[in-house]
Amino acid sequence: xxxxxxxxxxxxxxxxxxxxxxxxxxxxxxxxxxxxxxxxxxxxxxxxxxxxxxxxxxxxxxxxxxxxxxxxxxxxxxxxxxxxxxxxxxxxxxxxxxxxxxxxxxxxxxxxxxxxxxxxxxxxxxxxxxxxxxxxxxxxxxxxxxxxxxxxxx
Numbered sequence: 001x002x003x004x005x006x007x008x009x010x011x012x013x014x015x016x017x018x019x020x021x022x023x024x025x026x027x028x029x030x031x032x033x034x035x036x037x038x039x040x041x042x043x044x045x046x047x048x049x050x051x052x053x054x055x056x057x058x059x060x061x062x063x064x065x066x067x068x069x070x071x072x073x074x075x076x077x078x079x080x081x082x083x084x085x086x087x088x089x090x091x092x093x094x095x096x097x098x099x100x101x102x103x104x105x106x107x108x109x110x111x112x113x114x115x116x117x118x119x120x121x122x123x124x125x126x127x128x129x130x131x132x133x134x135x136x137x138x139x140x141x142x143x144x145x146x147x148x149x150x151x152x153x154x
Contacts, residue, residue, distance in 0.1 A: 002121060004074040006039040011093065012066050022061035023068075028088060029056070031070045032106060036084045039072035040108035043082060044120040048108040051081065054140040056104040060090075067093040075105065075130075075137035080117035082108050083137035105140040 008031065018024040033050055040048040062068060068090050075085040084106050089098035112118045125134040 002043045002045065004039075004043060004123065006035055006042060006072045008035050008038075008068075008070040010068055012062050012064050012068050012090070014064050016062075017064055022063060025058055028058070028062065028102065029053070031068070032056075032086045032088065032104065035070040035072040036086055036106040036108060039074060039084050040082045040110070043074050043077075043123075044108075044110035044118075046110040046112065046118055046120075048082070048110050051107040051109055052144050053104055053106045054144045056102060058102050060099065060101050062088075062090045062101055065093070066090040067096070067098075069098055072106075073133065074123045075133040076125075076141070077120050077123040079119055080109050082110070082120055082123075083141055084108065085133045085137060105137045107141065107144075 012023050016023045016027045032053070036050070037048060068088065071087045071089075073085045074082055076083040085103065086106055087103045088101045090101050091098040110118050110120045123134075125131045
């Protein structure tokens with residue numbers, strides 16, 4: 001059975017900050033995409049592409065020198081897609097007390113060598129927490145589809 005989660009842990013570096021001295025939101029988005037990709041590729045066994053990111057809200061800044069944890073968990077799968085719940089936390093490396101900075105759902109599609117979607121293993125939510133995250137991911141996917149459809153309505 002493939003692994004359903006990935007955790008990255010590292011220190012926020014001076015090269016990660018914006019002009020305000022906090023870690024740049026774009027850097028956080030890069031970390032989210034990288035952790036999501038590692039989780040999706042590990043689950044599917046294939047190269048994966050990012051389709052969308054839903055519900056990103058930056059709740060608190062990450063400071064240089066803080067330990068950062070980016071956790072990616074499979075929350076829901078379709079036939080070729082995976083919705084991955086990402087939670088970003090940070091804290092003082094001396095105490096290891098972590099607080100959430102943001103979370104989101106990032107969707108990936110698994111691809112074959114020729115660039116066509118390929119089926120992924122089905123994810124079965126077992127625990128109450130898994131079921132809660134799956135319902136959240138499904139709702140975020142529906143919102144993303146509905147929002148995109150608004151743009152294309154005639």
